[in-house]
Amino acid sequence: xxxxxxxVAALVMxxxxxxxxxxxxxxxLGSMIFEGDQTWWKQVLAAxxxxxxxxxxxxxxxxxxxxxxxxxxxxxxxxxxxxNKVALANDIARGNGETIVGLSKVYGCANTTxxxxxxxxxxxxxxxTTAANSKxxxxxxxxxxATTCNTQI
Amino acid sequence: MFFLPLILLFSFxxxxxxxxxxxxxxxxxxWHRLLHYKKRYISGYKSEVDSREFFLSDxxxxxxxxxxxxxxxxxxSSQEPGNDHAICRFPLRFKWLNTELGGPxxxxxxxxxxxxxxxxxxxAAKRASIIFSSYYLSNPNSAFGHTLLRLSRFEDSSETxxxxxxxxxxxxxxxxxxxxxxxxxxxxGYPGRFNAVPYYYKIREYTxxxxxxxxxYELNLTTPQVFELVDHIWELGNAxxxxxxxxxxxxxxxxxxxxxxxxxxxxxxxxxxxxxxADTIRKLRQEGLIAEGKKRESTYTRLMRLSxxxxxxxxKTAKEIAVHPDKVGEVKKLKDQEAANVLDVSLEAFDYFNxxxxxxxxxxxxxxxxxxxxxxxxxxxxxxxxxxxxxAADSPANTHSPVRLGLYQGYEHNSGQLTRFEFRTSFHDMLxxxxxxxxxxxxxxxxxxxxxxxxxxxSARFRLDHFSxxxxxxxxxxxxxxxxxxxxxxxxxxxxLFTCFDCPGAFIDGSVGNTVQLQNGNYLISFLMxxxxxxxxxxxxxxxxxxxxxxxxxxxxxxxxxxxxxxxYHWYSYSARDLGTNQAFLPEWETRYHFKNNLSLSLRxxxxxxxxxxxxxxxxxxxxxx
Numbered sequence: 001x002x003x004x005x006x007x008v009a010a011l012v013m014x015x016x017x018x019x020x021x022x023x024x025x026x027x028x029l030g031s032m033i034f035e036g037d038q039t040w041w042k043q044v045l046a047a048x049x050x051x052x053x054x055x056x057x058x059x060x061x062x063x064x065x066x067x068x069x070x071x072x073x074x075x076x077x078x079x080x081x082x083x084n085k086v087a088l089a090n091d092i093a094r095g096n097g098e099t100i101v102g103l104s105k106v107y108g109c110a111n112t113t114x115x116x117x118x119x120x121x122x123x124x125x126x127x128x129t130t131a132a133n134s135k136x137x138x139x140x141x142x143x144x145x146a147t148t149c150n151t152q153i
Numbered sequence: 154m155f156f157l158p159l160i161l162l163f164s165f166x167x168x169x170x171x172x173x174x175x176x177x178x179x180x181x182x183x184w185h186r187l188l189h190y191k192k193r194y195i196s197g198y199k200s201e202v203d204s205r206e207f208f209l210s211d212x213x214x215x216x217x218x219x220x221x222x223x224x225x226x227x228x229x230s231s232q233e234p235g236n237d238h239a240i241c242r243f244p245l246r247f248k249w250l251n252t253e254l255g256g257p258x259x260x261x262x263x264x265x266x267x268x269x270x271x272x273x274x275x276x277a278a279k280r281a282s283i284i285f286s287s288y289y290l291s292n293p294n295s296a297f298g299h300t301l302l303r304l305s306r307f308e309d310s311s312e313t314x315x316x317x318x319x320x321x322x323x324x325x326x327x328x329x330x331x332x333x334x335x336x337x338x339x340x341x342g343y344p345g346r347f348n349a350v351p352y353y354y355k356i357r358e359y360t361x362x363x364x365x366x367x368x369x370y371e372l373n374l375t376t377p378q379v380f381e382l383v384d385h386i387w388e389l390g391n392a393x394x395x396x397x398x399x400x401x402x403x404x405x406x407x408x409x410x411x412x413x414x415x416x417x418x419x420x421x422x423x424x425x426x427x428x429x430x431a432d433t434i435r436k437l438r439q440e441g442l443i444a445e446g447k448k449r450e451s452t453y454t455r456l457m458r459l460s461x462x463x464x465x466x467x468x469k470t471a472k473e474i475a476v477h478p479d480k481v482g483e484v485k486k487l488k489d490q491e492a493a494n495v496l497d498v499s500l501e502a503f504d505y506f507n508x509x510x511x512x513x514x515x516x517x518x519x520x521x522x523x524x525x526x527x528x529x530x531x532x533x534x535x536x537x538x539x540x541x542x543x544x545a546a547d548s549p550a551n552t553h554s555p556v557r558l559g560l561y562q563g564y565e566h567n568s569g570q571l572t573r574f575e576f577r578t579s580f581h582d583m584l585x586x587x588x589x590x591x592x593x594x595x596x597x598x599x600x601x602x603x604x605x606x607x608x609x610x611x612s613a614r615f616r617l618d619h620f621s622x623x624x625x626x627x628x629x630x631x632x633x634x635x636x637x638x639x640x641x642x643x644x645x646x647x648x649x650l651f652t653c654f655d656c657p658g659a660f661i662d663g664s665v666g667n668t669v670q671l672q673n674g675n676y677l678i679s680f681l682m683x684x685x686x687x688x689x690x691x692x693x694x695x696x697x698x699x700x701x702x703x704x705x706x707x708x709x710x711x712x713x714x715x716x717x718x719x720x721x722y723h724w725y726s727y728s729a730r731d732l733g734t735n736q737a738f739l740p741e742w743e744t745r746y747h748f749k750n751n752l753s754l755s756l757r758x759x760x761x762x763x764x765x766x767x768x769x770x771x772x773x774x775x776x777x778x779x
Contacts, residue, residue, distance in 0.1 A: 011376060052320075075201075080315070080316075083351065083353050083354065083357075083513070084315065084353055085509055086361075086504070087361075089526055090504070090526070092530070093495065093500070093526045093527075093529040093530040094500075094529060094535065094536065095535035096535055096537075096538060097538065098314070098315060098535075099315060101313065101315075102315040102316055105307070105313055105316060106316070110352075115533065115534065120530060120535065121528070122528070123527070123530030123531075124530065127526070129523075130516070130519040130520045130522070130523050131516065131519075131520075139519050
């Protein structure tokens with residue numbers, strides 16, 4: 001009997017180990033959200049699926065946590081920087097990458113390669129410490145874009 | 154200002170010579186799709202939308218004609234609708250009806266629909282793609298993968314995905330108990346809704362957080378069709394659907410959404426009982442509705458690719474730096490290009506090792522990473538990003554159909570000739586065609602096999618051979634960067650050894666262990682510890698437990714020829730039927746040749762050895778996927 005208990009316990013434990021990893025991961029049950037799970041993307045999903053009272057008609061376009069639209073104007077760059085901070089630091093350190101292409105579109109830079117190079121050489125100015133917030137980062141990027149891309153900020 | 158829906162409103166209103174009667178019009182496919190009506194089994198219709206707000210008439214969920222009459226009445230009620238008006242809430246219905254009825258509302262001014270217009274402009278969609286987020290075996294609830302839509306703002310498709318929006322269908326669950334959650338999910342206890350989020354959140358969630366590759370397939374849509382799609386997404390904003398894990402899931406509802414803009418295609422019939430995400434992608438490809446796919450690498454895939462070209466010495470340095478970033482000075486002894494390669498791998502590896510903390514933006518982790526970033530920024534080399542190549546082999550659009558039928562002819566010594574029938578509802582096992590499916594895993598739901606077998610001195614029998622509710626294997630490899638646990642789990646009913654000849658018992662079978670791969674994954678070897686629980690009334694106390702080691706090998710000689718060998722050895726908690734032993738060796742070997750993606754030949758032998766008494770059977774059969 002003890003053996004049986006062991007096996008059953010092992011199976012139950014494995015399945016609850018999976019359960020602990022439930023995220024908003026995918027299709028089906030996995031895309032559901034657990035209460036009390038505070039990781040940011042679950043909050044985002046929770047916020048966006050909550051159907052707040054603010055907008056009674058139609059689909060939500062992101063609320064509180066996720067109020068940052070994908071940017072199209074320089075004024076919206078901060079939201080983009082905030083959401084892509086990690087990838088952006090990697091890309092700026094390397095001097096190219098997708099986040100730079102995106103920024104280049106937002107700032108209307110004619111030459112993405114030059115923009116990437118300029119950002120790279122200004123890495124320490126843009127990220128003086130890891131604690132730099134997205135407002136400061138965006139401000140520094142504005143300066144680089146102003147000289148490299150001739151963008152009016 | 155991107156494009157004005159106002160202009161669009163009248164752009165495709167070819168005025169019909171005579172207006173059709175409402176009864177006929179309300180039976181048209183387009184109307185049914187706009188309201189998600191499906192034929193009921195006996196007679197009549199029912200919409201799959203479960204929220205009251207989606208319908209304008211009281212009985213709209215069940216009555217297409219009444220809903221149309223009410224729509225026409227409401228659409229005629231205002232020349233200058235405001236946000237709460239039916240016209241603003243259901244612009245596509247309005248536009249379509251306006252066209253079909255010969256343009257009765259041509260002079261209606263919808264500029265008062267400000268929330269709709271701002272939604273339209275915010276998305277600014279020019280193109281649309283369907284996205285497949287890869288199989289995720291670590292979470293049984295998204296093991297089959299996931300699909301969503303992406304709306305793109307730029308005509309130019311290169312690297313602008315970060316500026317796009319993702320349209321996701323998901324269930325809103327509020328449950329803490331996973332069991333409640335599972336059961337409710339299966340039975341439709343949660344409402345599902347569409348929502349729009351900046352696509353970069355989806356990238357972070359899937360590729361950086363869960364290491365799942367994302368595949369995108371651009372839909373072959375004209376600009377007016379993209380606008381219709383956006384209009385309908387808007388209409389669905391308030392709609393909720395009861396969410397069912399297997400049939401009415403994300404992939405099903407995306408197909409229903411696409412049916413609205415592809416009026417002459419049937420995209421949902423196939424999926425009424427079972428919608429496997431990859432299968433919906435395959436269907437779209439079959440119908441010619443999507444372009445060649447593009448792959449967005451997960452952090453892990455990228456790490457593997459970047460490190461593939463590096464010498465072993467550099468890899469060691471890269472890993473050392475990723476684990477201890479303050480040792481970044483080690484790259485100083487390298488030439489610039491080599492140092493850049495090492496640092497690129499270190500950055501990726503750091504993100505891989507610390508994925509969860511990076512997602513939550515843990516300050517200490519960010520600080521820890523700083524030396525690598527600074528060193529990389531100081532290194533002058535800018536490496537050209539390599540495009541991900543040759544993805545066809547992995548593309549889920551090329552996956553096989555999930556449903557499989559098998560017919561086998563064989564012989565079992567000690568018994569006689571046998572004929573076996575097998576049916577599987579989904580989706581993939583270790584030897585099925587590899588293209589676009591799970592790489593090193595198995596995910597089967599519902600497989601049943603019956604056989605007709607001759608017996609010595611007795612009449613032939615028809616009996617259940619095997620039934621599994623599910624069978625999941627995750628044999629991810631151990632390598633330089635990762636050491637995941639391999640595991641498998643299955644449950645169902647099967648004939649139980651050492652008991653009566655043909656009585657089935659329930660079983661749960663699980664293993665854990667490690668897997669290594671050789672020659673680019675062509676050879677896979679798993680070392681496992683296995684435990685099995687059998688429940689049947691012929692055992693003392695009605696159950697038996699078997700434990701022991703298990704070795705599993707799979708060889709992929711070509712994409713069409715695969716072979717698998719399973720070697721479990723069990724010690725049972727009881728010896729049964731006075732066999733005098735409680736040990737058994739249960740080898741199984743199968744080789745499969747795939748003629749095509751949907752037709753395979755299987756050669757299989759199974760044995761069982763108790764003491765030195767062997768029972769061996771061999772089978773040859775055909776498998777057909779549909």
